[in-house]
Amino acid sequence: MTPLVDAARTIADSVLFPAALDVDRTGTIPDSHWQALADAGLYGIAAPAALGGPGLQLPDLIAILENVAGGCLATAFTWVQHHGALASLSASTNTALRDELVPGLIAGRIRAGVAFAGAVPIPPRMNAQRIPDGWRLSGHAPFVSGWGIIDVLQVSAVDADTGDIIAGIVPAGGTPGITDVTAQPLFVADATRTVSLDVDGLVIADERIVSRVTRAEFMANQNFGSRLNGTLPIGVTLRCAQQLDAAGRTDAAAAITADADAVRERLDSGLAESTMLLQARAEGAALAVRAASAVVANAGGAALLRSSPAQLLARNATFTLVAASRPELKKSLVEQFSRSRG
Incomplete structure (x- = not known):
């Protein structure tokens, strides 16, 4: 893992997650969040080395996105859109536009x-x-x-x-x-x-x-974007596992982490095949809901208080059910949640 992964983890744990309840309550992401991400070099992670970016391999990119998503979902979801535009501009044949915007996008001066x-x-x-x-x-x-x-x-x-x-x-x-x-x-x-x-x-x-x-090329690019969106529920899930571990539920935390690792592998395997990818995304969102439910159940009645991280994690998990959704993803989730376990 690169130093950027460590930076993302540090920011998520020390800046984003401690402020997540305030961000949720006020509906405002402080400018200091954006500045912390920019200062750490995390606005340029989608850019290739040839254009001044870090030229990350996919595992590092995924790890960064998961960490930020587990820190503050609102911050992560807003910030992740930036990388879609940066990646498109980095690959553009419009070199004048690319050269005008990409340096500022990498630095976080342009969002x-x-x-x-x-x-x-x-x-x-x-x-x-x-x-x-x-x-x-x-x-x-x-x-x-x-x-x-x-x-x-x-x-x-x-x-x-x-x-x-x-x-x-x-x-x-x-x-x-x-x-x-x-x-x-x-x-x-x-x-x-x-x-x-x-x-x-x-x-x-x-x-x-x-x-x-062409539409075929566009949808192929959307497949990669869908993989990146799959980091959101995994990030929420891993934050839930941390909460459970801190509460002494080490076995539950380990089981949830292992499930997250397995879903991540299926997400990566689905990059070349959209049906597999969407199925794995559905599994990830369902896992986030299950993990957040475990945090709520462990916290008991206190989880219902607005001051509890448990209720925010539960709502964040719900968000991942529909964020950047597709009809196939919706169908898969409905089937998962309506299927009899008997």
Whole structure:
């Protein structure tokens, strides 16, 4: 493991988790969280070494994401979107845009978010029309996290003529063509500042386009993103195991940790096959719910107090059931939770 993994673990244990209840209560992530991640070099983890990033191998990247997710889920979910945009820009053939933004993204001086969900469904929620020197977007992005926190947003839309997926960078806030921004109050991780966006006539010039890919290529990239999202329930699960271990439930903690390790292996094995990956993601989310339930049960009635980490972990686990979900993932989870154990 690299020093960045150790840094992520230290920040999660000493900065993020001790403040997680306050973040949940106030609905605000302090700027000091972002600064701690930036100072540790954790804003650039998705960038290759050739562009000034650490060039991490997948196990280290996964370990970092799991640690941050186990520290503060709201912080992790907002911050993980940044790496989707950074990875896309790092691989972009638009070298001028890449060279303009990537150094600031790596340093954490520029914070990025993504809005790709509008391009995933068929028919798409977000469409792109070719115009001279650019693209005009229209449609709806149902969940965009980090509004008011991020500086730039990578928006994906479907070219109505070819079915290709267009991704471009726009300022996050006050952009002509974003006609409505509606807050989406959440019962957990509300500090992610999640909104929905309505778009009508959002123009993205060619020089701000990150990529144009086929739908097959786009969905392949989504598979990798889905693997990264699989770190969220594992991070919550491992934090639950730590809580149980600290309470003297060492056998329970060890069993949950072993289950998390097994799910992680299945997530990695599923990188090349989306059906396997989504099944493993469902197993991870179900494990997080089970682990959090063990923490609640062990804490007893005190777990119902707003001051208890147990109730926050239980709600965090629920969040992982639906975050970055897909119909197949939803189906698998419903089947798991409704299946008779008799």
